[in-house]
Amino acid sequence: MNETPPASGPATDDGPVDRELDTRGLSCPLPILRAKKALADMQSGQVLKIVSTDPGSVRDFQAFARQTGNPLLGQTTVGKEFVHYLRRR
Helix, strand or coil: CEEECCCCCEEECCEECCEEEEECCCCCCHHHHHHHHHHHCCCCCCEEEEEECCCCHHHHHHHHHHHHCCCEEEEEEECCEEEEEEECC
16 A cells, blocks of 8 residues: 655645545455545544545445545546545545
8 A cells, every 4th residue: 555645735625634545456345445445544623635546446436435424525536546535534
């Protein structure tokens, strides 16, 4: 699992990213499992950015947010990468 310090600048209109998780090359369920572990180590209100190359991750993170109560702040597609923003509940 590659975790990098957040890039400077806001990720969303809600504020900056507190942690970034690189799940490129991983398929379901690994991006979700890695995100779950990362969120467990974060404080309430912090934002996690997940970068994935798995097209199914768009649907997976929508379901994950509904099931866990961690708000999904946004999702974008940049080329062949899918970027997800979750706020720790």
